[in-house]
Amino acid sequence: MTSILSAAVGAVAGLGVATVGVPVALAALGFTGAGIAAGSAAAAMMSSAAVANGGGVAAGSLVAVLQSVGAAGLSTAATEAVVAAGAAVASLV
Incomplete structure:
Protein backbone atom coordinates (compact mmCIF):
# COMPACT_ATOMS: atom_id res chain seq x y z
CA MET A 1 0.00 0.00 0.00
CA THR A 2 2.93 2.31 0.68
CA SER A 3 4.09 2.14 -2.94
CA ILE A 4 0.64 3.20 -4.16
CA LEU A 5 0.67 6.15 -1.77
CA SER A 6 4.19 7.07 -2.87
CA ALA A 7 3.17 6.93 -6.52
CA ALA A 8 0.13 9.12 -5.83
CA VAL A 9 2.25 11.68 -3.99
CA GLY A 10 4.76 11.64 -6.85
CA ALA A 11 2.00 12.12 -9.41
CA VAL A 12 0.65 15.12 -7.51
CA ALA A 13 4.16 16.55 -7.24
CA GLY A 14 4.70 15.98 -10.96
CA LEU A 15 1.43 17.72 -11.75
CA GLY A 16 2.50 20.67 -9.61
CA VAL A 17 5.83 20.89 -11.41
CA ALA A 18 4.17 20.69 -14.82
CA THR A 19 1.45 23.22 -14.14
CA VAL A 20 3.23 25.68 -11.85
CA GLY A 21 6.97 25.02 -11.73
CA VAL A 22 7.73 24.91 -15.44
CA PRO A 23 5.89 28.13 -16.35
CA VAL A 24 7.42 29.98 -13.37
CA ALA A 25 10.93 28.80 -14.23
CA LEU A 26 10.56 29.73 -17.90
CA ALA A 27 9.17 33.18 -17.04
CA ALA A 28 12.12 33.72 -14.70
CA LEU A 29 14.47 32.96 -17.60
CA GLY A 30 12.57 35.40 -19.83
CA PHE A 31 10.37 33.08 -21.90
CA THR A 32 6.99 34.81 -21.44
CA GLY A 33 3.57 34.73 -23.03
CA ALA A 34 4.34 38.10 -24.64
CA GLY A 35 7.63 36.89 -26.13
CA ILE A 36 11.23 36.86 -25.02
CA ALA A 37 11.95 39.52 -22.38
CA ALA A 38 14.67 42.04 -23.27
CA GLY A 55 20.41 35.47 -38.33
CA GLY A 56 17.39 33.34 -37.47
CA VAL A 57 16.37 30.92 -34.76
CA ALA A 58 15.85 27.44 -36.18
CA ALA A 59 12.43 25.87 -35.76
CA GLY A 60 12.61 23.05 -33.24
CA SER A 61 15.71 24.43 -31.55
CA LEU A 62 15.92 24.65 -27.77
CA VAL A 63 15.14 28.38 -27.83
CA ALA A 64 12.13 27.85 -30.10
CA VAL A 65 10.74 25.03 -27.96
CA LEU A 66 11.22 26.94 -24.70
CA GLN A 67 9.54 30.02 -26.18
CA SER A 68 6.63 27.90 -27.34
CA VAL A 69 6.21 26.38 -23.87
CA GLY A 70 6.65 29.80 -22.25
CA ALA A 71 3.92 31.26 -24.45
CA ALA A 72 1.41 28.41 -24.47
CA GLY A 73 2.38 26.13 -21.57
CA LEU A 74 3.12 22.44 -21.70
CA SER A 75 1.00 20.26 -23.96
CA THR A 76 -1.29 17.68 -22.40
CA ALA A 77 1.12 14.92 -23.39
CA ALA A 78 4.08 16.72 -21.82
CA THR A 79 2.11 17.36 -18.64
CA GLU A 80 1.16 13.69 -18.47
CA ALA A 81 4.80 12.69 -18.98
CA VAL A 82 5.93 14.88 -16.08
CA VAL A 83 3.19 13.47 -13.86
CA ALA A 84 4.17 9.90 -14.80
CA ALA A 85 7.84 10.64 -14.14
CA GLY A 86 6.98 12.08 -10.74
CA ALA A 87 4.97 8.98 -9.87
CA ALA A 88 7.74 6.68 -11.07
CA VAL A 89 10.44 8.46 -9.09
CA ALA A 90 8.31 8.59 -5.95
CA SER A 91 7.49 4.87 -6.18
CA LEU A 92 11.23 4.11 -6.12
CA VAL A 93 11.81 6.12 -2.96
Missing part, protein backbone atom coordinates in the same frame (compact mmCIF):
# COMPACT_ATOMS: atom_id res chain seq x y z
CA GLY A 39 17.89 41.66 -21.28
CA SER A 40 16.96 38.20 -20.00
CA ALA A 41 18.75 34.87 -20.18
CA ALA A 42 16.24 33.94 -22.89
CA ALA A 43 17.30 36.98 -24.92
CA ALA A 44 20.95 35.95 -24.63
CA MET A 45 20.07 32.41 -25.73
CA MET A 46 18.05 33.74 -28.66
CA SER A 47 20.89 36.01 -29.73
CA SER A 48 23.40 33.16 -29.64
CA ALA A 49 21.07 30.86 -31.56
CA ALA A 50 20.43 33.53 -34.20
CA VAL A 51 24.15 34.21 -34.67
CA ALA A 52 24.86 30.49 -34.97
CA ASN A 53 22.12 30.08 -37.59
CA GLY A 54 22.98 33.06 -39.74
Whole structure:
Protein backbone atom coordinates (compact mmCIF):
# COMPACT_ATOMS: atom_id res chain seq x y z
CA MET A 1 0.00 0.00 0.00
CA THR A 2 2.93 2.31 0.68
CA SER A 3 4.09 2.14 -2.94
CA ILE A 4 0.64 3.20 -4.16
CA LEU A 5 0.67 6.15 -1.77
CA SER A 6 4.19 7.07 -2.87
CA ALA A 7 3.17 6.93 -6.52
CA ALA A 8 0.13 9.12 -5.83
CA VAL A 9 2.25 11.68 -3.99
CA GLY A 10 4.76 11.64 -6.85
CA ALA A 11 2.00 12.12 -9.41
CA VAL A 12 0.65 15.12 -7.51
CA ALA A 13 4.16 16.55 -7.24
CA GLY A 14 4.70 15.98 -10.96
CA LEU A 15 1.43 17.72 -11.75
CA GLY A 16 2.50 20.67 -9.61
CA VAL A 17 5.83 20.89 -11.41
CA ALA A 18 4.17 20.69 -14.82
CA THR A 19 1.45 23.22 -14.14
CA VAL A 20 3.23 25.68 -11.85
CA GLY A 21 6.97 25.02 -11.73
CA VAL A 22 7.73 24.91 -15.44
CA PRO A 23 5.89 28.13 -16.35
CA VAL A 24 7.42 29.98 -13.37
CA ALA A 25 10.93 28.80 -14.23
CA LEU A 26 10.56 29.73 -17.90
CA ALA A 27 9.17 33.18 -17.04
CA ALA A 28 12.12 33.72 -14.70
CA LEU A 29 14.47 32.96 -17.60
CA GLY A 30 12.57 35.40 -19.83
CA PHE A 31 10.37 33.08 -21.90
CA THR A 32 6.99 34.81 -21.44
CA GLY A 33 3.57 34.73 -23.03
CA ALA A 34 4.34 38.10 -24.64
CA GLY A 35 7.63 36.89 -26.13
CA ILE A 36 11.23 36.86 -25.02
CA ALA A 37 11.95 39.52 -22.38
CA ALA A 38 14.67 42.04 -23.27
CA GLY A 39 17.89 41.66 -21.28
CA SER A 40 16.96 38.20 -20.00
CA ALA A 41 18.75 34.87 -20.18
CA ALA A 42 16.24 33.94 -22.89
CA ALA A 43 17.30 36.98 -24.92
CA ALA A 44 20.95 35.95 -24.63
CA MET A 45 20.07 32.41 -25.73
CA MET A 46 18.05 33.74 -28.66
CA SER A 47 20.89 36.01 -29.73
CA SER A 48 23.40 33.16 -29.64
CA ALA A 49 21.07 30.86 -31.56
CA ALA A 50 20.43 33.53 -34.20
CA VAL A 51 24.15 34.21 -34.67
CA ALA A 52 24.86 30.49 -34.97
CA ASN A 53 22.12 30.08 -37.59
CA GLY A 54 22.98 33.06 -39.74
CA GLY A 55 20.41 35.47 -38.33
CA GLY A 56 17.39 33.34 -37.47
CA VAL A 57 16.37 30.92 -34.76
CA ALA A 58 15.85 27.44 -36.18
CA ALA A 59 12.43 25.87 -35.76
CA GLY A 60 12.61 23.05 -33.24
CA SER A 61 15.71 24.43 -31.55
CA LEU A 62 15.92 24.65 -27.77
CA VAL A 63 15.14 28.38 -27.83
CA ALA A 64 12.13 27.85 -30.10
CA VAL A 65 10.74 25.03 -27.96
CA LEU A 66 11.22 26.94 -24.70
CA GLN A 67 9.54 30.02 -26.18
CA SER A 68 6.63 27.90 -27.34
CA VAL A 69 6.21 26.38 -23.87
CA GLY A 70 6.65 29.80 -22.25
CA ALA A 71 3.92 31.26 -24.45
CA ALA A 72 1.41 28.41 -24.47
CA GLY A 73 2.38 26.13 -21.57
CA LEU A 74 3.12 22.44 -21.70
CA SER A 75 1.00 20.26 -23.96
CA THR A 76 -1.29 17.68 -22.40
CA ALA A 77 1.12 14.92 -23.39
CA ALA A 78 4.08 16.72 -21.82
CA THR A 79 2.11 17.36 -18.64
CA GLU A 80 1.16 13.69 -18.47
CA ALA A 81 4.80 12.69 -18.98
CA VAL A 82 5.93 14.88 -16.08
CA VAL A 83 3.19 13.47 -13.86
CA ALA A 84 4.17 9.90 -14.80
CA ALA A 85 7.84 10.64 -14.14
CA GLY A 86 6.98 12.08 -10.74
CA ALA A 87 4.97 8.98 -9.87
CA ALA A 88 7.74 6.68 -11.07
CA VAL A 89 10.44 8.46 -9.09
CA ALA A 90 8.31 8.59 -5.95
CA SER A 91 7.49 4.87 -6.18
CA LEU A 92 11.23 4.11 -6.12
CA VAL A 93 11.81 6.12 -2.96
